[in-house]
Amino acid sequence: xxxxxxxxxxxxxxxxxxxxxxxxxxxxxxxxxxxxxxxxxxxxxxxxxxxxxxxxxxxxxxxxxxxxxxxxxxxxxxxxxxxxxxxxxxxxxxxxxxxxxxxxxxxxxxxxxxxxxxxxxxxxxxxxxxxxxxxxxxxxxxxxxxxxxxxxxxxxxxxxxxxxxxxxxxxxxxxxxxxxxxxxxxxxxxxxxxxxxxxxxxxxxxxxxxxxxxxxxxxxxxxxxxxxxxxxxxxxxxxxxxxxxxxxxxxxxxxxxxxxxxxxxxxxxxxxxxxxxxxx
Amino acid sequence: xxxxxxxxxxxxxxxxxxxxxxxxxxxxxxxxxxxxxxxxxxxxxxxxxxxxxxxxxxxxxxxxxxxxxxxxxxxxxxxxxxxxxxxxxxxxxxxxxxxxxxxxxxxxxxxxxxxxxxxxxxxxxxxxxxxxxxxxxxxxxxxxxxxxxxxxxxxxxxxxxxxxxxxxxxxxxxxxxxxxxxxxxxxxxxxxxxxxxxxxxxxxxxxxxxxxxxxxxxxxxxxxxxxxxxxxxxxxxxxxxxxxxxxxxxxxxxxxxxxxxxxxxxxxxxxxxxxxxxxxxxxxxxxxxxxxxxxxxxxxxxxxxxxxxxxxxxxxxxxxxxxxxxxxxxxxxxxxxxxxxxxxxxxxxxxxxxxxxxxxxxxxxxxxxxxxxxxxxxxxxxxx
Numbered sequence: 001x002x003x004x005x006x007x008x009x010x011x012x013x014x015x016x017x018x019x020x021x022x023x024x025x026x027x028x029x030x031x032x033x034x035x036x037x038x039x040x041x042x043x044x045x046x047x048x049x050x051x052x053x054x055x056x057x058x059x060x061x062x063x064x065x066x067x068x069x070x071x072x073x074x075x076x077x078x079x080x081x082x083x084x085x086x087x088x089x090x091x092x093x094x095x096x097x098x099x100x101x102x103x104x105x106x107x108x109x110x111x112x113x114x115x116x117x118x119x120x121x122x123x124x125x126x127x128x129x130x131x132x133x134x135x136x137x138x139x140x141x142x143x144x145x146x147x148x149x150x151x152x153x154x155x156x157x158x159x160x161x162x163x164x165x166x167x168x169x170x171x172x173x174x175x176x177x178x179x180x181x182x183x184x185x186x187x188x189x190x191x192x193x194x195x196x197x198x199x200x201x202x203x204x205x206x207x208x209x210x211x212x213x214x215x216x217x218x219x220x221x222x223x224x225x226x227x228x229x230x231x232x233x234x235x236x237x238x239x240x241x242x243x244x245x246x247x248x249x250x251x252x253x254x255x256x257x258x259x260x261x262x263x264x265x266x267x268x269x270x271x272x273x274x275x276x277x278x279x280x
Numbered sequence: 281x282x283x284x285x286x287x288x289x290x291x292x293x294x295x296x297x298x299x300x301x302x303x304x305x306x307x308x309x310x311x312x313x314x315x316x317x318x319x320x321x322x323x324x325x326x327x328x329x330x331x332x333x334x335x336x337x338x339x340x341x342x343x344x345x346x347x348x349x350x351x352x353x354x355x356x357x358x359x360x361x362x363x364x365x366x367x368x369x370x371x372x373x374x375x376x377x378x379x380x381x382x383x384x385x386x387x388x389x390x391x392x393x394x395x396x397x398x399x400x401x402x403x404x405x406x407x408x409x410x411x412x413x414x415x416x417x418x419x420x421x422x423x424x425x426x427x428x429x430x431x432x433x434x435x436x437x438x439x440x441x442x443x444x445x446x447x448x449x450x451x452x453x454x455x456x457x458x459x460x461x462x463x464x465x466x467x468x469x470x471x472x473x474x475x476x477x478x479x480x481x482x483x484x485x486x487x488x489x490x491x492x493x494x495x496x497x498x499x500x501x502x503x504x505x506x507x508x509x510x511x512x513x514x515x516x517x518x519x520x521x522x523x524x525x526x527x528x529x530x531x532x533x534x535x536x537x538x539x540x541x542x543x544x545x546x547x548x549x550x551x552x553x554x555x556x557x558x559x560x561x562x563x564x565x566x567x568x569x570x571x572x573x574x575x576x577x578x579x580x581x582x583x584x585x586x587x588x589x590x591x592x593x594x595x596x597x598x599x600x601x602x603x604x605x606x607x608x609x610x611x612x613x614x615x616x617x618x619x620x621x622x623x624x625x626x627x628x629x630x631x632x633x634x635x636x637x638x639x640x641x642x643x644x645x646x647x648x649x650x651x652x653x654x655x656x657x658x659x660x661x662x663x664x
Contacts (some may be wrong), residue, residue, distance in 0.1 A: 019397040027385050103377035105357040106398050175304040277358040278296070279303070 004261070006109070006270050013107035025121055026057045038091050039122040040129055042085055046077035050194045057195070068248070072225035073194070074130050074142050078123060079152075080193045083159055086119040088164035091180045094171045098206070098280035108273045112163040120156065122219030142227030146221055151230075155216040158258035164265030168272050171279050192218045198236040198243040205243050212261070215254040222246055285370030285408070285449035286482045287355070288331040292364035294324050294350055326505040327364070332450075332481035332580040339492035339513050340485045341520050342502030348485045352376060353504070355452050356482060371400065373448025375472065379439030384428035388419055388438055391427050395442050402423045409445045416442035416471070433460045451475060489584025490516050490602075493538070499605050505601040518581050521621055522640075535567030535636050537626055542639035550613050552647035553656045558609040560624060560639065562600065572635070575627040576609065581619040581642070587654075591627065614656040617647050 006249065009019075028038060051065075051074040058065040093111045096212035101108065134141075170176040188194065191214040197205035208214050222228045222245070286522040297320060312497070325347045332338045332534055341347050354366060356374055381398040382391045397407040406413075414423050417437040427435060437460045453472065460468070476482045476495050486492050491514050498562060499516040501509040535550045540561035550556055574592040579585065588611075592599060597607065611622070624638030647656070 013400075015401075015403050016397040018403075019394045021381050023386060023390070023394055026390065028381065100380050100398070103373075103380040104374070104398055105398070112355065154501055164311065173303065173305040173308060179305070274360045277353065 002270070003266060005027050006266055009107050010113070011250075013110050015116065016106060016110045017114045020110055021118050021121070024114065024118040028118075036125065037085045039125040043074070043077045043081040043126045043130070046081055046188070046193065047074045050077065053121050053194050061278075065105045068226075071134055071137070071222055074134065076193045076217050076221040078127055078130060079155055079220050080188065080191060080213075081126065082119060082123040083155070083213050083216075084187065085122065086116045086163060087166060087180055087184060088160050088177075089119060090115040090169045091166040091177045093163070094167040094276065095174070095177075095280070098171075101280045102277050108276055109164065109269060112167040113160060114157070115167075116160050122171040138226075140225065144229050145224040146228045147223035147230045150214055150251075151219045151223070154258040155213075157262045158216070158254075159210060161258065161261030161263070161265035165261070168269045171276060172272070187213070190214065192221060196221075196236065197245050201238075202241060202243045205245055209246075209250055210253070212254065212257045214259075215250050218246060219254065221250070235262040282380065285481050286331070286336060286367065287369075287450050287483065288349075289329050289354075290365045290367070291327045291329050292354060292361045293326050294354060294359065294367060295321050295327070295362040296324050296350075297321050298342055311650040317437055319569055323505050325354070328366075328500075328502075328505075328507055330500060330507075330510075332483060334479055334481055337476050337482040337484060337496045339496030339499040339515060339516070340502060341487070341489065341492055342508075343520075345504075346502040347505040348502060352452065352454055352485050352540065354610070370449025371447075372450045372452060373399065373443065373446045374452045374454075375443050375475075376454040378443040381433050382427050382435065382439070386416075388423040388430070392423075395439065396446075399443065400447055401446055405447075413438075413441045413445050414518060415468075421424075433464075436460055437464055444468070444475065449480055450510055451480050452488075453482065453484045470498065488579075489520070490582075493582050493584075495559065512522040514582055518583055518619070521579060521581055521584060526615055535626070536638050538562060538563050539624055539636070542594060542624065542626075542641050544641060544643065549644045549646045552617060552645050553612070553658045554612055554614050555610055556643060558611065558622065558641065559607065560609070561606045562638075563603065563604050564600045564601070564602050567580060567651055568635075570630050571630040572584055572599060573627050573629060574599065574607075575625045575634070577623045577625070578611070578615075579621045579623065580615070587615055587620070613643065613645050614658070616651065616654065616656065617645055619644050 008270065019102070028034075030034075047070070051070060054069055054073065055065055089113045093115045094108070097111055100106075160174050166176060166180060170180075190211055192208060197208040197218065202209055209218060219230055222234060223230050228234050228246070230246065230251055231248055233244055233248065235242045237243075295611070300630075318400065328347075328351065330338060340348055340351060349358070354361055356376065357368075363658035379391075381394065381395045383394065384396065389410075392410060393403070393406055397403075414420050417434075417440070419438055420435060422430070422434065427438075440460075453476070473495055476484065482495075484492060484496060496513045499511065499513040500507050501520050503517040509516050540562040540563065543558065544556040545559060574597070576588075576590050577586055578588040580587050613620070620643045621640050622643055623640040625634040626638070627633070628635050651659075
């Protein structure tokens with residue numbers, strides 16, 4: 001099967017992925033201070049804008065802003081920044097190597113994959129910093145935080161799938177990158193980063209949660225931020241209405257969506273990669 | 281180097297479209313509604329077949345636009361053929377674009393690993409050959425300096441050196457040979473020759489006909505994407521250098537200048553060092569002297585090298601006025617044994633190009649006293 005062949009070729013090119021990641025990180029972290037700032041600035045900005053929105057909500061509703069709100073916000077900002085950062089870099093990863101693609105053959109999948117892995121490195125630094133800050137402020141992690149491991153795994157697969165699809169699409173249609181930027185800007189409001197899905201009402205909550213990246217962010221926010229189990233449905237009482245903010249089915253849904261996206265990404269990317277050099 | 285590789289083209293054709301296709305959604309989506317434009321397609325490579333077995337070195341020559349670059353890209357799997365099939369058994373190594381993957385901010389050392397990985401080398405393989413690569417490129421002192429501080433020569437030397445230490449089963453060479461200074465070029469060419477004769481199947485695409493003649497065991501001449509001649513390198517080079525008659529006619533009519541008969545007053549084979557007397561006629565209908573000059577060139581047919589070029593202004597010979605003209609021309613053939621082409625042309629000094637390609641004459645030079653070298657110095661060697 002061609003998918004197996006593709007997977008084998010990508011595995012065979014792991015040294016190239018490694019070299020691309022090293023190159024990107026070496027260039028990015030060349031000045032250590034700037035490198036670390038790069039890794040932290042994006043999630044920090046997301047947290048700050050989230051806090052401003054929460055502060056405005058708190059003012060309007062008369063309910064004070066709590067430390068828990070800020071910490072959950074910081075925790076949810078990390079997967080979002082990872083995904084948003086990976087998308088904006090990966091979308092242009094093929095086009096920015098157009099010159100190389102026109103001149104040399106190599107396994108093309110290595111480019112978006114290396115971009116996502118480089119972003120994962122930044123996110124690891126961001127995660128370490130946020131974890132440290134939370135511990136300093138006395139935030140207690142519960143055992144439910146371990147859910148983050150499978151969720152992150154599927155988030156990574158999903159991100160790779162999207163990276164393959166978008167990098168390929170952007171080569172043939174150069175305005176895809178603008179579309180991606182717009183989606184990233186609005187995505188912050190379509191995902192439960194700033195506020196929980198309950199804010200949209202019972203139906204709105206479900207609608208938000210089936211937005212794939214929202215599933216992962218909500219899962220991380222609930223398990224790590226609020227110490228809740230993902231194995232049971234979770235409800236929030238909003239002005240007397242019980243609103244479901246999590247269902248164990250979403251876990252299966254997230255897993256299926258991420259695997260399907262990755263497979264679609266691998267197949268379509270390979271199908272079109274024969275034409276890359278002519279489009280580049 | 282392995283002798284297990286094999287490279288085969290079976291009636292390979294490649295079509296390109298001249299007009300660019302939609303490259304944005306903004307253009308693409310409306311076009312789905314309207315009628316689609318018919319793309320202007322042309323064949324860059326037409327029905328080309330060849331096979332290269334271990335130990336064979338295939339040269340591919342041809343004028344600009346003949347399809348050489350397209351064949352290189354097909355060989356390197358950068359593009360896929362429109363029809364036909366390409367079989368390549370074994371790991372393909374290319375001496376093409378040898379520093380394409382360099383990142384300017386990284387050191388020479390980091391770039392060796394990066395470029396090596398792009399070429400498909402394993403880390404252990406690069407580790408093992410790293411010192412050799414650096415020594416060959418003569419960059420030991422600068423290997424930890426960022427590549428952006430390298431001169432273009434250093435850049436090219438490092439790129440060549442990485443590619444030259446790859447051990448491919450099939451080797452593809454573009455004329456990247458002109459890298460670095462003269463000393464490095466000599467070294468690079470020696471290395472290349474060593475790789476090319478290492479037993480793997482090799483394809484060499486080049487304009488440097490002397491190198492094709494020196495390295496290749498067989499050759500194909502491309503013309504407008506198709507194979508025009510196939511055979512020994514010498515036969516292909518002679519074919520390549522022969523001007524197609526159609527071109528002369530077309531040039532003459534449009535430029536208001538035509539050459540007539542071009543002939544050798546002597547006959548048969550010329551002895552190296554002897555003088556030949558040539559004559560030619562022509563007619564100038566409307567071409568003004570302006571920047572135009574008559575050019576005479578002598579080309580060695582085995583190698584394609586220009587051994588001699590002159591223009592009329594060096595000889596107090598005025599550019600022909602309107603009407604018929606007849607010139608005579610004497611040449612001392614102080615050249616090694618071989619066949620030479622004497623060509624005439626009208627050259628425009630402003631655009632540095634031939635605007636009328638004139639007739640050509642083949643002169644075969646032999647010698648009773650064989651010698652090595654580039655010029656006949658007519659040695660007189662005797663005991664006193």
